[in-house]
Amino acid sequence: MKMNSIEKLVMNSPVRSWFLRHVEAPILLKRSRGLRDRNVLELGCGQGVGTELLFSLFGANHVTAIDIDPEMIGRARARLEPHFEGRLVLVVGDATEIQASENAFDAVVDFSALHHVPNWQRAVSEIYRVLKPGGEFIFEEVTAQWIRRWPYRSLFRHPQENRFSVVDFLQGLEARHLIVGNNFIEKKKGDFVFGVAIKAANSRVT
Numbered sequence: 001m002k003m004n005s006i007e008k009l010v011m012n013s014p015v016r017s018w019f020l021r022h023v024e025a026p027i028l029l030k031r032s033r034g035l036r037d038r039n040v041l042e043l044g045c046g047q048g049v050g051t052e053l054l055f056s057l058f059g060a061n062h063v064t065a066i067d068i069d070p071e072m073i074g075r076a077r078a079r080l081e082p083h084f085e086g087r088l089v090l091v092v093g094d095a096t097e098i099q100a101s102e103n104a105f106d107a108v109v110d111f112s113a114l115h116h117v118p119n120w121q122r123a124v125s126e127i128y129r130v131l132k133p134g135g136e137f138i139f140e141e142v143t144a145q146w147i148r149r150w151p152y153r154s155l156f157r158h159p160q161e162n163r164f165s166v167v168d169f170l171q172g173l174e175a176r177h178l179i180v181g182n183n184f185i186e187k188k189k190g191d192f193v194f195g196v197a198i199k200a201a202n203s204r205v206t
Contacts, residue, residue, distance in 0.1 A: 002069045002116075012075075017049045020111065024140055024194070025053050028109075031183055031196045032138050035060040038106035041130060042066070043095045043123070044113025048076030054109060055084060064100070066093030095123040103132045110139040115147060118159045121172055128176045133201040137178050139194070141169055146191035166193045173197045 036059035045051050045065035054060040063084075067073050070092050077090050093099060095117050108127045114120045127137050144163030146152060164172065170180050170193070177200040184195025 012047050020049055021053060021057075024111070025050070025057055027185070027194050028138050028140060028196070029058060031194070032058070032107075032136055034058060035107055037061045039104070040064070041098070041100065041105045041108045043108065043110045043127075044068070044116065045076055045090070046072050048080045048090070050109070050111040051076060051080060051088070051090075055087070060107075062087050062089075064089040064091070064105070066091055066095070066098070068092065068094055096126060098126045098130050100130045102129050104130045105135060106132055107136040107138060110137070110141065112140050112142050114139070115142040115158060115163070118162065120162070120164065121176075124172055124176050124178065128178055128199060131178075131199040133199055135199045137173070137197040137199070139197070141193050143169070143191055143193065146188070166190050169193060170195075 035054060038060055040054055040058075040060040040063045042051055042054060042063055042065040045067045048065065051063055051065045054063050065076065065088070067076070073090050073092050080088060081090070091099070095113065096119055108131055110127075114123055117123045131137065141164075143165050145165065147156075147158045147160070147163055152158075166186050170184065173180055178197035179200050180195055180197045183197070184193055186193055
């Protein structure tokens with residue numbers, strides 16, 4: 001589901017960019033092996049602030065970044081393509097139908113995109129499919145508890161059905177052979193979850 005105009009304004013603001021760069025991304029980096037010289041897929045890239053951090057902070061070699069909104073892909077191209085020629089692919093894409101082969105990526109990164117996806121379980125299955133065995137799913141997510149708070153429900157546009165708690169999200173990953181273990185943290189008493197899951201080898205999602 002695309003963001004509404006208010007959420008676009010908030011998510012593309014300098015404050016949001018600063019918080020992602022200086023607070024959220026470092027939390028994830030501490031839990032990841034890092035992306036040095038790795039081939040990475042980013043889900044829901046927006047205008048590309050997180051994409052840029054995958055290169056500059058995480059050290060990715062190549063990033064494919066997708067977003068369901070053509071406007072956001074246009075913004076990201078204008079910002080990033082002149083600086084990462086040959087290392088960046090930006091495409092309009094759906095997290096539930098990722099246009100990539102099996103085992104295509106060393107890592108998949110989600111900077112708060114899946115809570116916009118109505119069928120998030122299908123997106124998780126797609127993440128598993130395109131990850132290489134042993135690859136990392138690096139995630140920062142917003143839960144139903146946050147989505148259903150009155151200010152956010154009133155101002156922003158999110159799916160309301162089939163939303164996940166922290167427990168639901170972690171169990172959904174484990175059910176699709178993305179192993180989290182204890183490699184996650186909750187923030188704001190369950191409003192947010194940060195972590196890294198590893199694709200189990202020799203398993204298959206049906």
